[in-house]
Amino acid sequence: MHVCRLxxxxxxxxxxxxxxxxxxxxxxxxxxxxxxDAVEKFLRMQQMIGPVRYAYTDIIAxxxxxxxxxxxxxxxxxYKGVLLPGxxxxxxxxxxxxxxxxxxxxxxxxxxxxxxHHVNVVRLVGFCSEEMRRALVYEYMPQDSLDKYIFSAEKIxxxxxxxxxxxxxxxxxxxxxxxxxxxxxxxDIKPHNILLDGNFVPKVADFGLAKLYPKNNSFLPxxxxxxxxxxxxxxxxxxxxxxxxxxxxxxxxxMLLLEMAGGxxxxxxxxxxxxxxxxxxxxxxRLTKQQVGEDEIxxxxxxxxxxxxxxxxxxxxxxxMKSHDRPTMSDVIDMLEGGIDGLEVPSRPFFxxxxxxxxxxxxxxxxxxxxxxxxxxxxxx
Numbered sequence: 001m002h003v004c005r006l007x008x009x010x011x012x013x014x015x016x017x018x019x020x021x022x023x024x025x026x027x028x029x030x031x032x033x034x035x036x037d038a039v040e041k042f043l044r045m046q047q048m049i050g051p052v053r054y055a056y057t058d059i060i061a062x063x064x065x066x067x068x069x070x071x072x073x074x075x076x077x078x079y080k081g082v083l084l085p086g087x088x089x090x091x092x093x094x095x096x097x098x099x100x101x102x103x104x105x106x107x108x109x110x111x112x113x114x115x116x117h118h119v120n121v122v123r124l125v126g127f128c129s130e131e132m133r134r135a136l137v138y139e140y141m142p143q144d145s146l147d148k149y150i151f152s153a154e155k156i157x158x159x160x161x162x163x164x165x166x167x168x169x170x171x172x173x174x175x176x177x178x179x180x181x182x183x184x185x186x187x188d189i190k191p192h193n194i195l196l197d198g199n200f201v202p203k204v205a206d207f208g209l210a211k212l213y214p215k216n217n218s219f220l221p222x223x224x225x226x227x228x229x230x231x232x233x234x235x236x237x238x239x240x241x242x243x244x245x246x247x248x249x250x251x252x253x254x255m256l257l258l259e260m261a262g263g264x265x266x267x268x269x270x271x272x273x274x275x276x277x278x279x280x281x282x283x284x285x286r287l288t289k290q291q292v293g294e295d296e297i298x299x300x301x302x303x304x305x306x307x308x309x310x311x312x313x314x315x316x317x318x319x320x321m322k323s324h325d326r327p328t329m330s331d332v333i334d335m336l337e338g339g340i341d342g343l344e345v346p347s348r349p350f351f352x353x354x355x356x357x358x359x360x361x362x363x364x365x366x367x368x369x370x371x372x373x374x375x376x377x378x379x380x381x
Contacts, residue, residue, distance in 0.1 A: 051127060059128045093135065095134040108210055118172060125138060125139060145192050151263065157200075182214060189253050190256060254316070258279060280316065283315075
């Protein structure tokens, strides 16, 4: 009996355990190999029409051995680099972690941004893919991202400049929806993904979540939640709000416009009072509340700068709950280019259609929506 048990222990330790480890490593290698092969096949197809492909040694030289780090994100790190000849400055995004393991974000970014040419869309200069080492080389944006400025304690931009920046972003998104061979839906429009060049010209960036669709597709099939909490369109959470489409980007852009106008994030659970917690609802109330006995807007709305009111009105049009109630990006451009006289306050874009329900209820609903979207995000990780 003792001999049998000893033999079993020897078998487990020296045969079964190593075999299990080998099977696990082989499976992991096989999955990695499939990902690498899929990326390679895609990149060979892109080589004739897409941006320049660099070797990893080129990336090391361009970044000076990764000397000047510009930033860090969930995808990896961004480094400043220089292309020779000509001393052209670039930003090199090194993909790490999940982004580089599955290859999906990498393929998405190269396939979408690699075929775009617009003054308001960041240009992909080149890329690198050697086994699991991947990098994306962009034109360098010296003024960083928009969130650095609009959430600053100091008012950095004039209202004219803010309107100009908003118009540039709208043109960039409209180009993605209408100006390319295929319709590109970004799915992650937010201040952090709007970069500014030396003249503060805005450029839509970060296409890791973007998808390509035929232009005649009004309904976009999508199985995984995409976007950032606070900017995700309601139909991304529940199809009862409408079909996923380019209007999902319109919703995110509307939230961006409101944040640009107010200089604060769209939801602030730490606000001094609940009536200011959900900013879009507070803006709507500010624009529509009538003085008692008078057919005039409130003094607070009258004190708003004309361009501030315009950004708010267009933003509220964009964040209508039902996707079919939102304008297209070309309509948005027309509204931003025109005067405020032709703009009307849209329907209340929240579930609390009755003003007596209160703004706090709006914030409560969107807090629940956020919780649902976070749960879905975790399920897909």
